[in-house]
Amino acid sequence: MQAQLPPHLDSGAIRHIRHAVRVVERQSDQWRISGADGTSVLADILILATGHPPASRPPVVDKLSASATSRIKDVLAADAFNAIGKCDPVLIVGSGLTAIDALCRLKALGHTGTVSLLSRTGLMPRPHAGGGFSPFGDFSSTDLTSAKKLLSKVRATIRDAQAQGIPWQSVFDALRQHAPSLWQALPMRERQKFLGRLRRWYDVNRYRMPPQGAAILGQGIDNSRVRLETGDLVSITDDRQGLLAGLETREGRTEFRCSHILLATGPDFRDYAAHQRFLLGMQRDGFIQSDPLGLGLACDFAGRALTIAGTPNSTLFVGGPPARPAFGELTGVPEIAAQAASLADRIIGCVARETRTIVISPTM
Numbered sequence: 001m002q003a004q005l006p007p008h009l010d011s012g013a014i015r016h017i018r019h020a021v022r023v024v025e026r027q028s029d030q031w032r033i034s035g036a037d038g039t040s041v042l043a044d045i046l047i048l049a050t051g052h053p054p055a056s057r058p059p060v061v062d063k064l065s066a067s068a069t070s071r072i073k074d075v076l077a078a079d080a081f082n083a084i085g086k087c088d089p090v091l092i093v094g095s096g097l098t099a100i101d102a103l104c105r106l107k108a109l110g111h112t113g114t115v116s117l118l119s120r121t122g123l124m125p126r127p128h129a130g131g132g133f134s135p136f137g138d139f140s141s142t143d144l145t146s147a148k149k150l151l152s153k154v155r156a157t158i159r160d161a162q163a164q165g166i167p168w169q170s171v172f173d174a175l176r177q178h179a180p181s182l183w184q185a186l187p188m189r190e191r192q193k194f195l196g197r198l199r200r201w202y203d204v205n206r207y208r209m210p211p212q213g214a215a216i217l218g219q220g221i222d223n224s225r226v227r228l229e230t231g232d233l234v235s236i237t238d239d240r241q242g243l244l245a246g247l248e249t250r251e252g253r254t255e256f257r258c259s260h261i262l263l264a265t266g267p268d269f270r271d272y273a274a275h276q277r278f279l280l281g282m283q284r285d286g287f288i289q290s291d292p293l294g295l296g297l298a299c300d301f302a303g304r305a306l307t308i309a310g311t312p313n314s315t316l317f318v319g320g321p322p323a324r325p326a327f328g329e330l331t332g333v334p335e336i337a338a339q340a341a342s343l344a345d346r347i348i349g350c351v352a353r354e355t356r357t358i359v360i361s362p363t364m
Contacts, residue, residue, distance in 0.1 A: 017041065021278045025285070031315070045347055048288070048297065048305065049319040049340075053275040056268035058093060058233045068238035072261040075102040084260050087113045091245050091256055093233055094264030095119035096203065100213040102262050103226065107216050115226050116256055118247065122230035123204045127214040129167035135174035136161045145185050147193040172205050176329060183328025184301060195293060207331075229256070236261070270294040272322055283308070287316060296322035303343045314350070319343050 008014040019035030024046070026032075031046040055074050064072070073080040075098055084090060090106065092099045095117045103115060117124075137157040144150050154175060158168045175182075186194065194202075209217070220226030234253075235246030242259045268275075273283040273290045279297075282288045286308040291298045297318045299305050303326070304312035319340055324330045330339060 021276075024278050024282050024287075026287070045315050045317070047317045047319050047343065047347075048279070048322065050276060050279065050322055052267040052321050053269060053272060054267065055263055056265045056270075057263060058265070060233060060236050061263075064236055065238060068236065068243060071243060071259065072236075072263065075099075075105075075262045075264045080262060081105060081109060084109075084111065085113070086110055088259035089114045089116075089242075089257065090260050090262060091116050091118060091243075091258040092262045092264050093118050094266065095122075095124050095228070096264065096266060097125055097207050097209065097213075098266060099264035100125060100209055100217060102264050103220065104213055104216050107220075112225070113259075114224075115220065116229050116258070117226065118229045118231065118233060120230070120232060121200050122228070123200055124217075124228070125204050125207055125209045126169075128208045128210060129169035130211075131167075133167055133170040133173075135177060136166050136170035137174040139175055139178040139182060142185065144182055145187065146190045147186070147198055150182065150186075150194070151198060168205075169208065176206060176332075176335075179329035180327045180335075184326070191293060229254075267321075269296050269322075269324070272296050287313065288318075291325035293325065295324040297325065299323050299326045301326050302346055303339065317343055317347070 005014070009016060017035070017039065019037050019039050021033055022036050023034040024031060025034075027042070029044070031043045033041045033043060033046070035041075055076070061069065061072055071083070075092070080102075084106070086109075088111075090111070090113060092102050092115060099117055103117070106115060137160075139153065139157075141153070144153055154171065157171045157174075161168060161171050183191070217226060221228070229247055229249060231247045231249035231254075233245060234248045237244040237246070242257060243261060245256045245258060245261065247254050247256060269291075271290050271294070273279040273288060279288065283290065288305050289298045289308050290296075297305060298310075299318040300312045302312070303317045303319060303323055304314060305316040305318050306312055318326075320336050321330050323339060327335070327339060329335050
């Protein structure tokens with residue numbers, strides 16, 4: 001991309017406008033995108049490629065004083081680790097790959113204090129398999145139209161793989177390749193079942209730990225520096241000794257005293273349009289709608305945004321992670337690249353016989 005993009009920027013074929021989008025509205029047959037500085041751009045075709053929303057926040061965080069919230073950071077914030085002392089006890093809310101990255105970062109900074117990882121389910125990302133195994137299994141069957149059938153197929157394929165000395169990770173690599181078609185074959189009710197019952201299990205097997213992260217986690221657990229907690233963060237008390245986090249666990253209520261809390265809860269896709277003002281405005285105008293399953297922006301399999309009435313808009317598209325409602329799997333770079341290429345081919349095919357050639361991708 002670094003090699004291919006500059007010539008087009010230099011020639012003016014692609015314009016990179018660095019401004020926050022404030023308003024998107026319809027003007028005749030075009031889209032008018034207005035920036036915070038007054039910049040206005042007209043586009044025949046608009047692609048909403050706004051990426052991941054901010055991380056979800058436990059409700060108790062919003063009720064705290066400014067002093068307390070200054071010690072509660074999103075792990076992706078630039079200053080997330082700046083104030084953490086080497087011996088300070090830390091609570092990480094979340095147990096996915098972002099939490100493992102935070103644990104590795106603390107280790108790299110020489111942190112020796114205790115770290116607790118809080119997970120609602122108690123499930124941790126699984127490790128990668130060693131060796132050069134290829135994807136194993138065929139999930140192209142048109143009969144996989146329910147969450148139960150899909151689960152049975154995965155389990156049977158894992159048994160076949162293990163009988164041949166192939167690790168289960170290879171099965172999930174094959175499953176990942178077929179994820180969009182499998183998701184699209186599931187009726188809405190089955191999608192709800194998958195998200196409610198199987199999603200976390202899929203995530204921990206799909207988004208796996210690199211060997212370095214697995215080693216740091218295992219070492220921390222062995223020397224009792226890292227603790228795994230299952231439950232919810234239900235309270236935070238700020239006193240002179242630091243933060244006292246109240247955890248509701250399977251064993252009942254417990255408390256964990258810490259100096260800092262790191263939020264590794266992952267992006268909050270619920271009510272996606274509410275995360276940016278211009279998206280909220282587009283939803284109010286009926287151009288887009290947040291997906292009812294809380295996965296992003298409603299769109300069809302072609303990437304066309306669905307209006308409030310549920311009809312696809314031929315000049316408005318959704319690209320990347322917010323298009324997950326239609327594709328299910330749109331987090332990894334390979335999946336995003338494939339959807340972006342398909343989107344570009346579709347748009348080029350639509351405008352090849354016309355003079356409309358402008359494509360704008362608004363971002364924050």
